[in-house]
Amino acid sequence: MIKSWTNKQPLVIGLTVIIFIFLPVMAFLASIGDMDTFEIKEYYIFKNREFLGDGEKITVNSNALGLGFVEEAYLGFRIDDAFELGENLALELKNPTFREVVLYQKTDNGLLEELGRAGTNYGRTNIFSNPNPLFNINKSGVKQELFISIKSNEPINVEISLAEYSLFHFVYNQRTLIISSYMGVMFALFLYNFILFFLIRDKTYFLYSIYILFIALAQTSLLGYSYYYFLNQNSYLYELSIIGFSAISGMAGISFMRMFLKTREFTPFLDKLLILNIFVYGASFLLRIFGFIRLSYTFTDVSGLMVIVLFVFSASIIARKGYRPAVYFIIGWLFFFIGLLVFILQTNGLIEFNAPPNFPMLVGTAMEAILLSLALAEKINILKKEKEGEQAEKLRVLKENESLILKQNEMLESKVKVRTEELEETLRHLQNTQTQLVNQEKMASLGQLTAGIAHEINNPINFVSSNISPLKRDIKDLMEIVEMYREKGGLHFTEDTKKEIQALEEELELEYILDEIDQLLKGMDDGAKRTVEIVKGLRLFSRVDEQDVKKVDIHDGINSTLVLLNSSMSGKIKIVRDFGEIPKVECLAGKINQVFMNIITNSIHALTDYLAENPSPEILIKTSQIDEFVKIEIGDNGPGMPKSVKERIFEPFFTTKAVGKGTGLGLSIVYTIIENHNGTLEVDTAVGKGTNFIITLPIYQNTPHHE
Numbered sequence: 001m002i003k004s005w006t007n008k009q010p011l012v013i014g015l016t017v018i019i020f021i022f023l024p025v026m027a028f029l030a031s032i033g034d035m036d037t038f039e040i041k042e043y044y045i046f047k048n049r050e051f052l053g054d055g056e057k058i059t060v061n062s063n064a065l066g067l068g069f070v071e072e073a074y075l076g077f078r079i080d081d082a083f084e085l086g087e088n089l090a091l092e093l094k095n096p097t098f099r100e101v102v103l104y105q106k107t108d109n110g111l112l113e114e115l116g117r118a119g120t121n122y123g124r125t126n127i128f129s130n131p132n133p134l135f136n137i138n139k140s141g142v143k144q145e146l147f148i149s150i151k152s153n154e155p156i157n158v159e160i161s162l163a164e165y166s167l168f169h170f171v172y173n174q175r176t177l178i179i180s181s182y183m184g185v186m187f188a189l190f191l192y193n194f195i196l197f198f199l200i201r202d203k204t205y206f207l208y209s210i211y212i213l214f215i216a217l218a219q220t221s222l223l224g225y226s227y228y229y230f231l232n233q234n235s236y237l238y239e240l241s242i243i244g245f246s247a248i249s250g251m252a253g254i255s256f257m258r259m260f261l262k263t264r265e266f267t268p269f270l271d272k273l274l275i276l277n278i279f280v281y282g283a284s285f286l287l288r289i290f291g292f293i294r295l296s297y298t299f300t301d302v303s304g305l306m307v308i309v310l311f312v313f314s315a316s317i318i319a320r321k322g323y324r325p326a327v328y329f330i331i332g333w334l335f336f337f338i339g340l341l342v343f344i345l346q347t348n349g350l351i352e353f354n355a356p357p358n359f360p361m362l363v364g365t366a367m368e369a370i371l372l373s374l375a376l377a378e379k380i381n382i383l384k385k386e387k388e389g390e391q392a393e394k395l396r397v398l399k400e401n402e403s404l405i406l407k408q409n410e411m412l413e414s415k416v417k418v419r420t421e422e423l424e425e426t427l428r429h430l431q432n433t434q435t436q437l438v439n440q441e442k443m444a445s446l447g448q449l450t451a452g453i454a455h456e457i458n459n460p461i462n463f464v465s466s467n468i469s470p471l472k473r474d475i476k477d478l479m480e481i482v483e484m485y486r487e488k489g490g491l492h493f494t495e496d497t498k499k500e501i502q503a504l505e506e507e508l509e510l511e512y513i514l515d516e517i518d519q520l521l522k523g524m525d526d527g528a529k530r531t532v533e534i535v536k537g538l539r540l541f542s543r544v545d546e547q548d549v550k551k552v553d554i555h556d557g558i559n560s561t562l563v564l565l566n567s568s569m570s571g572k573i574k575i576v577r578d579f580g581e582i583p584k585v586e587c588l589a590g591k592i593n594q595v596f597m598n599i600i601t602n603s604i605h606a607l608t609d610y611l612a613e614n615p616s617p618e619i620l621i622k623t624s625q626i627d628e629f630v631k632i633e634i635g636d637n638g639p640g641m642p643k644s645v646k647e648r649i650f651e652p653f654f655t656t657k658a659v660g661k662g663t664g665l666g667l668s669i670v671y672t673i674i675e676n677h678n679g680t681l682e683v684d685t686a687v688g689k690g691t692n693f694i695i696t697l698p699i700y701q702n703t704p705h706h707e
Helices: 002-032 165-200 203-223 225-229 235-261 268-289 293-320 325-347 359-492 495-508 510-542 554-569 589-608 666-676
Strands: 037-039 042-046 056-059 065-068 072-078 088-093 100-106 112-118 134-138 145-151 156-158 160-164 550-552 574-578 585-587 618-626 629-636 680-685 691-698
Touching: 072 156, 088 145, 088 165, 112 134, 160 165, 165 203, 203 225, 203 235, 225 235, 235 268, 235 293, 268 293, 293 325, 359 495, 359 510, 550 554, 550 589, 554 574, 554 589, 554 618, 554 629, 585 589, 585 691, 589 618, 589 629, 589 666, 589 691, 666 680
Parallel strands: 574 618
Antiparallel strands: 037 160, 042 056, 042 072, 065 156, 072 145, 088 134, 088 160, 100 112, 100 145, 550 585, 618 629, 629 691, 680 691
8 A cells, every 4th residue: 555655656746746846836837927018910021220112021920020140120010909908008029139220210301210229238227137028119109010120140030019107017027926936946956955065075966056056047137037036237248148057057967867866777768868968068158159049959859859859768667667757757857848839830820828938937937946856855755764674673783693603602601691690699708898897887886985985074064064064154144243242332332432433444444344254154054055955865776785676766866866967958958847747666776767867868868968059958858657657758959860870779889989088888787777777768759859758667666686
């Protein structure tokens, strides 16, 4: 089903373009040319500029009078019925190649009166910049019979029409819009394929872009617009461009066709004829440069006929051989041939088509360029499939080689596997043993150290704490005596004595001393209480003397841990306690406190390392009871961990910290402690979403643990 659609796809696209683009555009061209005009059908040919005698009368069946390659022509014609269109008329000669056109009428005494001059020798001769010779005819000043003399280096084909001046202006604007649109489409296709050439480095796109550019320029030369807009109103260059642009587009088009259709591979004989045709086009251009105008036109016509025949035969043969881009090629050239056929039939009077003769050619070349661009896109698909085929073949060879290597390595892998399993088991035992040893040694040392510090600090701080209250009471009694002396002295001392006492008080700053004594006593009291709290936390945290499972208040363990870690937070991390109603839990208090210490320490490090990115660091500690279990959650809003790190954090010796800043044993020890308490430890984390450790502990232990 897919293959059938693939084979029919070019035809479907071609029919779609015909129905929805080509036919509506042709109808639109016919509609804009549908205006009331007066076409000259009868001419009188004179032998010289004097226009003597009646002249040779010629009636044309088509719209154009073909005089061939003559340097000058002298014609007369009547416009009796033309003024029925209006008082003010535009007289247009539809041939932009004329060098000089002079319009005359005879006065009553038989002399010639010149009405105007136009042609490429005179540059911009009308306000419209109409490339065709144009004259303004007013009924009040023009007679019924007019005469023109024409000079041209190109074939002289005369087609004269008259139209009401304002209507001509309107239709001319529409024609200019169509020409502009045509050039815009062609230039866009040129840029599209030219850019593809630089991206893909395929010469086919370069040749096709050159063909599009010069076929568009050739059409603008045939319509006369290149004379104004590209060639700086140079008559010689303009006449040269008619053959030159056509020859270059022909050579580029044939070269493109040879490469695109692979004619050298599919049709070798026709390929040689195509090469010959390129030389014929080149010869026509050279003949035009050296002044052999008639011969250059003959060579160009022969080349065009050869192109049509060779293109049809080559593309048909190649399409029948299954090369699908050839179908696109045939459909694309079909539009060009339709436009050419309409042009020939119209210029020979065989069909009536109101649009200018070259306009069907414009539509044909534009449709051709669009469809051939689709054909090039199809070629990209073919090249892609060929490349995919090559890659598939390479992949097949690689798989065969891989299978051979696998077979050769099977015996080695089976031997290595047994040995590897033995080594892994040994390594696992070593790691577990080392973890346990480090854990026991670390906890024993830490417990002894903290217990010793707490014990040593406890006695002097108790001495300080117990002496502060009596000291405050004694100082208060002294202050009462001082106040008594000051009060009684004010009544009984002499004035000199009062002055001396007042001077001494001011010198010693008695009021300041009294305030300072009060502040010092308050600071000593607060410091002593803070020290007592820290010592209590150390003793509670260490619990060296507790080696059996006992009922422990989890909240006390968490609080004591936070007291010890308070200095490492530097007041920058906010601690949020969300403690629920939970019972005491049977556990080894020192071990559980170690769990809290390691997890909270990791959270502090994660937050302090990223303070610049996280201005509001926070640690949330939440407790709750679920049936016969207590749930403790310790989470932070730090950077979180990627999945690869999360999967390994409980492995011994795995760490993300720099060398010398971590051993990789902390969370491994934590996991072992929780596991020995018949609990679970989970971690919920993601990059940018923080980390949350979830601990569940049974309220009652089935059996006591001894370590």
